[in-house]
Amino acid sequence: MKPASHDSSDESDRIFELQEEVEQLKEAVASHAVVDQAIGMMVALGRVTPDEGWVVLREVSQRTNIKLRNVAELILIWGRDGHMPPEIRAELEAALDRIGPTQIPGAPSE
Numbered sequence: 001m002k003p004a005s006h007d008s009s010d011e012s013d014r015i016f017e018l019q020e021e022v023e024q025l026k027e028a029v030a031s032h033a034v035v036d037q038a039i040g041m042m043v044a045l046g047r048v049t050p051d052e053g054w055v056v057l058r059e060v061s062q063r064t065n066i067k068l069r070n071v072a073e074l075i076l077i078w079g080r081d082g083h084m085p086p087e088i089r090a091e092l093e094a095a096l097d098r099i100g101p102t103q104i105p106g107a108p109s110e
Contacts, residue, residue: 031069034069034072034073034076035057035068035069035072037072037076038053038057038071038072038073038075038076039053039054039057039072040053041053041075041076041079042056042057042075042096046096046099047100048096048099048100052099055095055099056092056095056096056099057071057072057075059091059095059098060088060091060092060095063091063094063095064087064088064091066088071088074088075088075092
């Protein structure tokens with residue numbers, strides 16, 4: 001058996017890989033929180049279950065060709081300031097209607 005060699009270049013590569021992995025995990029956690037919050041809005045405003053809220057977000061993402069996280073962010077922005085791109089709003093209403101008739105309310109009261 002050969003003794004393990006401690007090549008500093010191997011160690012540097014491993015440190016870099018671990019740093020990248022940590023950054024990816026941080027991004028995944030943040031993304032998950034955004035999506036969960038948007039699902040919560042669908043539950044409250046669309047009167048759907050959390051599973052149905054997930055389906056709605058996924059459908060809007062697929063039909064608009066916008067990443068799910070970005071759709072969720074747009075929904076959260078809409079919840080804060082009442083602005084939503086018309087194509088997202090149309091797809092959101094359509095997706096909610098496929099689950100059950102509903103109408104998305106106007107901008108939140110200030």
